[in-house]
Amino acid sequence: MTLMDNPIQINDDRKILHVDMDAFYASIEQRDTPAYQTLPLVISRDPRQTGGRGVVTTANYVARQFGIHSAMPAQQALKLCPKAVFVTPNFPHYREISDQIHAIFHTFTDIIETVAFDEAYLDITTNKRQIDDPVVLATQLQAEIWDQTHLTSSIGVSYSKFLAKEASDYRKPVGITIIHASDAHDFLMKLPIERFRGVGKKTVPKMHELAIKNGADLFKWHELDLIQKFGRFGEVLYQRVRGVDDRPVEYQRDRKSIGKERTYWPFLTTRSEADQQLDKLAEMVAKTVKKQQMHGRTLVLKVRYGDFKTQTKRVTQAEFIDNQPQIYAQLAKQIMDDLPQSQEGIRLLGITLTGLAPIAFENMRLALFDDDHEF
Numbered sequence: 001m002t003l004m005d006n007p008i009q010i011n012d013d014r015k016i017l018h019v020d021m022d023a024f025y026a027s028i029e030q031r032d033t034p035a036y037q038t039l040p041l042v043i044s045r046d047p048r049q050t051g052g053r054g055v056v057t058t059a060n061y062v063a064r065q066f067g068i069h070s071a072m073p074a075q076q077a078l079k080l081c082p083k084a085v086f087v088t089p090n091f092p093h094y095r096e097i098s099d100q101i102h103a104i105f106h107t108f109t110d111i112i113e114t115v116a117f118d119e120a121y122l123d124i125t126t127n128k129r130q131i132d133d134p135v136v137l138a139t140q141l142q143a144e145i146w147d148q149t150h151l152t153s154s155i156g157v158s159y160s161k162f163l164a165k166e167a168s169d170y171r172k173p174v175g176i177t178i179i180h181a182s183d184a185h186d187f188l189m190k191l192p193i194e195r196f197r198g199v200g201k202k203t204v205p206k207m208h209e210l211a212i213k214n215g216a217d218l219f220k221w222h223e224l225d226l227i228q229k230f231g232r233f234g235e236v237l238y239q240r241v242r243g244v245d246d247r248p249v250e251y252q253r254d255r256k257s258i259g260k261e262r263t264y265w266p267f268l269t270t271r272s273e274a275d276q277q278l279d280k281l282a283e284m285v286a287k288t289v290k291k292q293q294m295h296g297r298t299l300v301l302k303v304r305y306g307d308f309k310t311q312t313k314r315v316t317q318a319e320f321i322d323n324q325p326q327i328y329a330q331l332a333k334q335i336m337d338d339l340p341q342s343q344e345g346i347r348l349l350g351i352t353l354t355g356l357a358p359i360a361f362e363n364m365r366l367a368l369f370d371d372d373h374e375f
Helices: 023-034 032-038 073-080 091-105 134-147 161-170 182-189 203-209 213-217 221-229 233-242 271-292 327-335
Strands: 017-019 040-045 084-086 112-115 119-123 153-158 177-178 258-266 297-307 310-316 347-352
Touching: 017 134, 023 032, 023 040, 023 091, 032 327, 084 347, 091 112, 091 119, 091 134, 119 161, 134 153, 134 177, 153 327, 161 177, 161 182, 182 213, 221 233, 258 271, 258 297, 271 327, 271 347, 310 327, 327 347
Parallel strands: 040 084, 153 177
Antiparallel strands: 017 119, 017 153, 112 119, 258 347, 297 310, 297 347
16 A cells, blocks of 8 residues: 655744743742852752652752752752752742743733743744844843843744744753754754654653654654554654644633533432542543643632522632642532532532642643643
8 A cells, every 4th residue: 555645834934932941940049049059059848858858840050960950859869969959949939030021021922822930932923023033033032031030041933833942942051043944854853752742751662662763763654654653643743753833822821710510410419429520520620730730729619409509619728729639529528518408409510720820840841741642
């Protein structure tokens, strides 16, 4: 059988920036406490005070020379560098600085997709500064971030989100890198397969078994063969290695709440039945919250009875609620305990998380990018 690959067309009309703040949390701490600048600084709870618990959020470039990196157990970081200075993360402060940087973004464009406190995509195809050259605009943006915050950033420039992100990683810190459509092929051929979006820990071994270790190896495969091996993700891989990524900068993706609700027939008539459904709803909410890389402070329970009377009550915590389905379910059941009983049965249950904010662990790959076949 002759394999027929779909024709590939690259749309290089867009101009997209990926802005990545350099060692964001550590840089803020160094700025606020200049003595940290020459010391190996680790943003994490000190394992000597927590019984060895804790995970590295990020580390400055001095600490990275000892092999310390994001997501590493804090105890391991201490072993690598016993003289390291550990600073407990101050996320409210980091968010304030992030908001300040995003305000700068908005002086260039409102088409902004926030990935984390320290990371965002900007579509500058049409921009408020009326600057046609994206590198000139990126240079201005980088300079204004420094002038207003005394923090450095690295910026990738390209016609797609995938390549813009790879470009921002290419020359860190304080780098600006552009990948033109004419340069994309050569760049992608050398790119390790692990760097392709959606190729996570589970897929890498399979890639290596198929002798796919970089873009050049992937480029040799026919589209139908990739689909046979990897399903729909195979089609995405076929496109990515050929420089195609038409995903828009999703600048209206901010969410005020994440919730799930279900209608039941026959009605739920016992508390045991209701609790079982709350467990299922909590699972679904937790899964979506994780995918969206959010967390919230308020949980809302909605109950609609058989006579259509509806009760909506909420519980708010001072700290963000851990994204665990058991915790969501427990809070929902506690609210349920305070609601009146009805002889009509329950026709609808809903759990919603509000008071949302993004979860950001600087320089860690987010689950949105790491989970296999998330594209």
